[in-house]
Amino acid sequence: MFWVDDVPAGGEVVLDGPEGRHAADVRRARPGEVVLLGDGAGTRARAEVVDVAKGRVTATVLERRHDEEPALRVVLAQALVKGDRGELAVETATEAGVDAVLPWRAERSVARWDEGPRGEKALARWRTTAREAAKQARRARVPEVAAPVTTRQLADRGAAMLVLEATAAETLAGVPLPGEGELVLVVGPEGGVTDDERAVLAGAGAREVRMGPDVVRTSTAAAVALGALGARTARWG
The missing domain is CATH 2.40.240.20 (Hypothetical PUA domain-like; domain 1)
Incomplete structure (x- = not known):
């Protein structure tokens, strides 16, 4: 491509x-x-x-x-993580078909992406990673990587939202899914999502789901979840 x-x-x-x-x-x-x-x-x-x-x-x-956009767009809210794990998360999620990426300033994120040249450089790396991964996957669309968002900004999107949480009672395989619109998939940092963040997102209608019996790392969780969503919806049809 x-x-x-x-x-x-x-x-x-x-x-x-x-x-x-x-x-x-x-x-x-x-x-x-x-x-x-x-x-x-x-x-x-x-x-x-x-x-x-x-x-x-x-x-x-x-x-x-x-190719028209899918009826159900999946947006990844990926917590900022240290080193190249964030870029790996963007790469694998792009290959798995994510439609957009929101870098998330989670409370337990070690990486901060401060305002200024350092933050702009980090964001540029994520955008380049998405573009190159889409090219390798021969995708019709390059996922947009937006500017970093806070938890409150996530909650205010007004979209259906799933928070990946290893201790959740509901499973990704069984939770009801919308057939169209936007679905935000929230992946926390290595230290997990805090109680305060969970409360804010739950107040916006977010549901916590687990993917299986094992813990999946933040750098690959989105790709695994996107595979399940592709099989459960018309996105792979």
Whole structure:
């Protein structure tokens, strides 16, 4: 998959810049080869390479399609975690089909993403991770990674919400799910969700669910949950 700003209905399209360099100089695309193009907003195309120059590939569109968003959009509220585990969470969730990501400033998050260059750099890494993971998975859409949110901002979204909690009585396999709209999947930090946070989210209608008998790490919990949601809803249909 190569990203382009716009996928034309037909004719020629030029890959240049970073994507052109990757196609021409790293992947070594050749005339006659068929490549997949996407704009990250739902439109993809199969295109035949007709010319290759240094850092530049020209291709002719063979087939173009647009995928509508799923009726039920799953938004991941991922607690900020230290090191590269947050990026791993975004990567695996993107591969599993998440529609958007909300970096969550949970009380027990070790990482803080303070305002300023350091926070902006961390957010940029999450966004780049989502874009690259969507590319590798050949997804039609790149999940939006929004600015960090607080617990109160999560509660105020007014959406259906599931909080992953290992001690919950309800299971993800059995909890009722909406058929459309937005479903927020909340994944806490390594220290867990605090009682105060649970109370705020519960006050907004959130339900706590567990995925199984074992504890799943924060870096992979969303991907596991998304798999279950894909099987239980029409998202994989």
